[in-house]
Amino acid sequence: MTKTPMLSRVADSLYWMARYLERAEHTARLLDVNLHSGLDQTPSAAARRWERLLVTLHSVPPDCGATPYAITQALTFDTANNDSIVASIAAARENARQVREQISSEMWEQINRLYLQVRRTSMHEMWSGEPHVFFRAIKEGAHLFQGITDATLSYDEGWWFIQIGRYLERALATATLLDGHFGAFDTGADDLAAGFDYLEWVSLLKSCTAFEAYCKVYTASIRPEHVVEFLLLNADFPRSVRFAADMIQDAAQAIGRASATRGTARVERLAGRLRAALDYGQVDEIMADMHAYLMSVRRMCLQVHDAIYHTYISYSVDTMLG
Amino acid sequence: MFTSYEIGSVYDEMFAREGRPRPQYLALYERLAELPAEELRQRQQAADATFLNQGITFTVYGHDQGTEKIFPYDLIPRIITAAEWAEIERGLTQRIIALNLFLRDVYHEGRILADGVIPRELLYSCRHYRREMRGIHVPRDVYIAVVGTDLVRDADGRFVVLEDNLRVPSGVSYMLVNRQVMKRTFPTLFNRYNVRPTEHYGQALLETLRALAPQHRPDPTIVLLTPGVYNSAYFEHTFLARQMGIQLVEGRDLLAHDNIIYMRTTAGLRRVDVIYRRVDDDFVDPLAFRPDSTLGVAGLLNAYRAGNVGLANAIGTGIADDKAIYAYVPRIISYYLGEEPILPNVETYLLTDETDRRYVLEHLDELVVKAVGESGGYGMLIGPQSTREQRDEFRRRILADPRNYIAQPTLSLSRAACFIDGCVEARHVDLRPYILYGERVVIVPGGLTRVALRRGSLVVNSSQGGGSKDTWVLND
Numbered sequence: 001m002t003k004t005p006m007l008s009r010v011a012d013s014l015y016w017m018a019r020y021l022e023r024a025e026h027t028a029r030l031l032d033v034n035l036h037s038g039l040d041q042t043p044s045a046a047a048r049r050w051e052r053l054l055v056t057l058h059s060v061p062p063d064c065g066a067t068p069y070a071i072t073q074a075l076t077f078d079t080a081n082n083d084s085i086v087a088s089i090a091a092a093r094e095n096a097r098q099v100r101e102q103i104s105s106e107m108w109e110q111i112n113r114l115y116l117q118v119r120r121t122s123m124h125e126m127w128s129g130e131p132h133v134f135f136r137a138i139k140e141g142a143h144l145f146q147g148i149t150d151a152t153l154s155y156d157e158g159w160w161f162i163q164i165g166r167y168l169e170r171a172l173a174t175a176t177l178l179d180g181h182f183g184a185f186d187t188g189a190d191d192l193a194a195g196f197d198y199l200e201w202v203s204l205l206k207s208c209t210a211f212e213a214y215c216k217v218y219t220a221s222i223r224p225e226h227v228v229e230f231l232l233l234n235a236d237f238p239r240s241v242r243f244a245a246d247m248i249q250d251a252a253q254a255i256g257r258a259s260a261t262r263g264t265a266r267v268e269r270l271a272g273r274l275r276a277a278l279d280y281g282q283v284d285e286i287m288a289d290m291h292a293y294l295m296s297v298r299r300m301c302l303q304v305h306d307a308i309y310h311t312y313i314s315y316s317v318d319t320m321l322g
Numbered sequence: 323m324f325t326s327y328e329i330g331s332v333y334d335e336m337f338a339r340e341g342r343p344r345p346q347y348l349a350l351y352e353r354l355a356e357l358p359a360e361e362l363r364q365r366q367q368a369a370d371a372t373f374l375n376q377g378i379t380f381t382v383y384g385h386d387q388g389t390e391k392i393f394p395y396d397l398i399p400r401i402i403t404a405a406e407w408a409e410i411e412r413g414l415t416q417r418i419i420a421l422n423l424f425l426r427d428v429y430h431e432g433r434i435l436a437d438g439v440i441p442r443e444l445l446y447s448c449r450h451y452r453r454e455m456r457g458i459h460v461p462r463d464v465y466i467a468v469v470g471t472d473l474v475r476d477a478d479g480r481f482v483v484l485e486d487n488l489r490v491p492s493g494v495s496y497m498l499v500n501r502q503v504m505k506r507t508f509p510t511l512f513n514r515y516n517v518r519p520t521e522h523y524g525q526a527l528l529e530t531l532r533a534l535a536p537q538h539r540p541d542p543t544i545v546l547l548t549p550g551v552y553n554s555a556y557f558e559h560t561f562l563a564r565q566m567g568i569q570l571v572e573g574r575d576l577l578a579h580d581n582i583i584y585m586r587t588t589a590g591l592r593r594v595d596v597i598y599r600r601v602d603d604d605f606v607d608p609l610a611f612r613p614d615s616t617l618g619v620a621g622l623l624n625a626y627r628a629g630n631v632g633l634a635n636a637i638g639t640g641i642a643d644d645k646a647i648y649a650y651v652p653r654i655i656s657y658y659l660g661e662e663p664i665l666p667n668v669e670t671y672l673l674t675d676e677t678d679r680r681y682v683l684e685h686l687d688e689l690v691v692k693a694v695g696e697s698g699g700y701g702m703l704i705g706p707q708s709t710r711e712q713r714d715e716f717r718r719r720i721l722a723d724p725r726n727y728i729a730q731p732t733l734s735l736s737r738a739a740c741f742i743d744g745c746v747e748a749r750h751v752d753l754r755p756y757i758l759y760g761e762r763v764v765i766v767p768g769g770l771t772r773v774a775l776r777r778g779s780l781v782v783n784s785s786q787g788g789g790s791k792d793t794w795v796l797n798d
Contacts, residue, residue: 004543005589007575097377098551101564105376112377157588259589312588317577 008313010102011161013095018165020092024085025142026173030207032135037203056180077123086118104152114141157258164251171244172301179294208239229283242278249275267307274300326745333479333736346401353511359744365507366397380554394789396740400771404798413665415763421642423658425465429455439657449695450640458627460636461534467634469757475736482666488643490600493770494756495558500792516797518767524565526764533760534632535595542595545571549601549617578621581628596632603637645694645728673724682729686713689729750774752782767795
């Protein structure tokens, strides 16, 4: 018996389920690092850092002022803010709920539990307790979901749609994070060295859980070009943009094989181009115009996204009736 | 544990009149009597947590926050003996076959109308009558493939039919999930009883749907059509789709082209052969019925008429569960099968009939009045529990539109033992077995026992504060 292909709507939901959960985890990680490293900084340095955090998450400062409390509240619990952790987890769960017969029961239970857990917690309770414990629970909840996905779901088309969603989100988020970080020192390489702040670079690495992995490659000597090389171009580290690009290409090819639709070539070509841009990138050239390079990476990611939609999800019916 | 338990004047599921447990309940009674209340409470909490974590919830309309609620689950099972079940099974089979013949007849020759058994004006004034179905041949002549019929016990313990649900009956997932939870909560006790399994429902449903495929489609693609995630029964739709291993689709996933139904997949369009639709008639096809519906598939009725797709249930089956037609079901059974009904009806007054109407208006405080086309416990007056204003309101409504109402005596629904606030107390229950009709009639032994959890309440619907419990049908 031949397996029925996946509904376009289901592919759409799986893709966004993965993207939203990745987004929630990313935000949780950034907040955690920021709260932690703010502890041993001067108030003015800490304030700058919070501003930068908002930039890297594409968020505007909350109305009630850019205090750490207000920002954390807005990025964690504010349901009116679509990018807050709670809103992202709720959106991931809502997508999972729409395809709950397609994912495994274990996956659904995990994402539902994570959702219930964040809904039960109040800002006050979190802030007056240990915020770190809360953010760690979110990161772990997201990791557990990924682990359960890998352990219980067939590695067929649906799994690949989850993969491509997760890694597109990750590539975009890491590129934006780097851009925001460099934007803060955006006055050329001389200033970069002058404004060099060891702690800033360490917390950038930690924002990608990359500090330990970085040290294994470059030792604990922190140099901006090494950090850039590691977070953008490292082939083996799962949060680097290049790693994400590799996974995006693998997923694009696997989906193309599974669905055998006409016109998959476009998705695969765009994914291949993204990968090539990172596989053959040269760090000194990139750093000559960091912003332009990161923007082009973002643009290529968005092109892959559009091509997926055009080919698999919102295609016009006329082209298919043939 | 049983200190506050009252055996009332109605039939009690667990105790005989003199207060002794009925034989089939003896082992359960002894187990409950020896369990500390705290232990029971813990098991109840564990069961509730299971429902919440698995997201086994229904949607309450009209609330913004916390729109998902769990359907309250009662720990204590309801037990039905093999002999009782055999009677139910025979009675329901007979009833469903007759109702199906009735539907075939009224949408074709209309013999039963020509013979004057059912008045034409009564039939044609049914809200769910669908003129568009006249003369359409449906696969195997099966109109009602999936049915849930509500039974209650009268004061003598006899099962009587309260109503048939022939459109899109729901609740079967709770029957199945209650059993799963039960087996986890009381494994030893469950094992000691010889309970007939219900697990094969999904397979039986799939076989039933397969039987409705167009003949020239040997390996049919079957889908379940849901109104979507905001429907109150969405959990059930996902549950059944998973049990059967079929696609769960929404209206926007489907389209009709040249009288063939397709679904949009990542690999392009795929033909669909059978649709188990959980969308009401009004919404299935905006071209044929409500034009503002976004839940259905434009062109579905034409594809159905062309014989290119099977539907479960057929369109227009709601005439046979209209509460005024209900009064005629015993006559329908005799007319088509030449048999006496095995399961009796509840006595029903038709308000179009002048003598009946006069009697009902004089006895509104004793009777239950129901709107004929409603379900879910809406549009009801329960006489003995009503206020004068409510009765006056219904009097006005009845006089304005007598065809829209029927009346029945207030039933003494039987009561079953339930675990409530740390004690075992008696609450009113009904029983909804699920009947499948494809190649033949199949009834999975069991059903959904619904409980009116509020003390004294007779309304068991989930939308009105009802809960449910596991139903055990015993082997001989």
